Amino acid sequence: MQHVLRFLGHDHLLAKRISGKRYQQTLGVHRRFLSLYYFASYEIVANVYFPGALGQLGRGLAKILRAKFGSDNVIMSDIVKPDLDIMRSGPYLYADILDREGLHNIVVTHRIDWLIHFSALLSAIGEQNLRLAMKVNIEGVHNILEVSRTHKLRVFIPSTIGAFGPTTPLENVQDFTIQRPRTIYGVAKVHTELLGEYYHERYGLDFRCLRFPGVISYETAPGGGTTDYAVQIFHDALKTGNHDCYLKPDTMLPMMYIDDCLRSLTEMMETDEANLRQRTYNVAAMSFTPHQLANMVRKFVPQLRITYNPDSRQQIADGWPKMFDDSNARRDWGWSHDYDLEKMCSTVIDGIRRLQQESTSALPIDYDVEVKQALDLHRSSGEPGEQKEIIQQAGQS
């Protein structure tokens, strides 16, 4: 049946679960009807590989993809030691994205269809580890694109609000505008967007990319970015009632709750290629300042006090968009966010309280201290051999 559908011009991934009986039923029908028929009747099934799976976004995505495709069809990998829950939840492999042969090996051995590439050094930690950030965020992406081209994968690599810079008109940032970032993280993301689009044009690679805002989660810690305060403030509010913010009170940035972020990813990955008028889209949900966030958190935790001590992350934030225009994503593949500021705050606070009651040790409560220590410790370093230590110190809970 897979061959029949492929012959008829349909994505072979869609064909994987069509039973013999349905094959008989569908053989006689017109091609157009057949397309409608199985789009309505079958779920996409793919073997997915995603490196960088143990960061802030990866664990949640693994849960979603494993629920969709089955645990064994989703291979998580990273360069850090996973906890037991991860080991028990499905396949996990050590894989350094700087090792291209190793990536080929995984893709071939596990018959991978989709590659979702999450490995990165984020904006703040990237500035402190320049050479390493260049390796991981640029050379690593070369490896991912080459492996994806060779094996004809559908590949997703996220971009970010950090792919813009101070010369971008920052108020209502469109998909196509000036991009002159001033961090190595941003430079590498622009490089990723352009190279992925080039591979698409030149080789037909099914490259897909979303520019995410700062992502807010409570079960996983951020890995050393400029937007991390918007996670830490919740833990501080509930633990000590004091948050010391490294950004000024009026620094507005686009943000998104993790469920929306991961849903935008899966929805874009499942979109029929014909609907994608471009390869890189902005996605947006809300924008707020630290002052506005603190006020909303106080609705749920009235005792929160906030002080402001801007550090080097302020300069990065000053060059980033205040608001994203994501109308193309909404038009082309129906993107729509679910969480606004109030819903996000109430969900995060309820979630942390629930975890506290379950007295889990998985809370990333003091991660910001760990990130700061990692930044200090590795300010003048950045050799690849030191990477695992840097990554582990910078937010793995």
Ligand SMILES: NC(=O)C1=CN([C@@H]2O[C@H](COP(=O)(O)OP(=O)(O)OC[C@H]3O[C@@H](n4cnc5c(N)ncnc54)[C@H](O)[C@@H]3O)[C@@H](O)[C@H]2O)C=CC1
């Ligand atoms: N978290 C956010 O707010 C946003 C994230 N993104 C993008 O989403 C992706 C995932 O982000 P997060 O999960 O937040 O990042 P993270 O920093 O939490 O996790 C990155 C992971 O990459 C792994 N890694 C680093 N070097 C590696 C190597 N050489 N080989 C294999 N793995 C390696 C790390 O161990 C870590 O688990 C990144 O590309 C990031 O740029 C984009 C916009 C916002």
Ligand SMILES: CC(=O)[C@H](N)C(=O)O
């Ligand atoms: C917005 C991002 O890409 C990330 N959270 C960072 O702050 O570096």
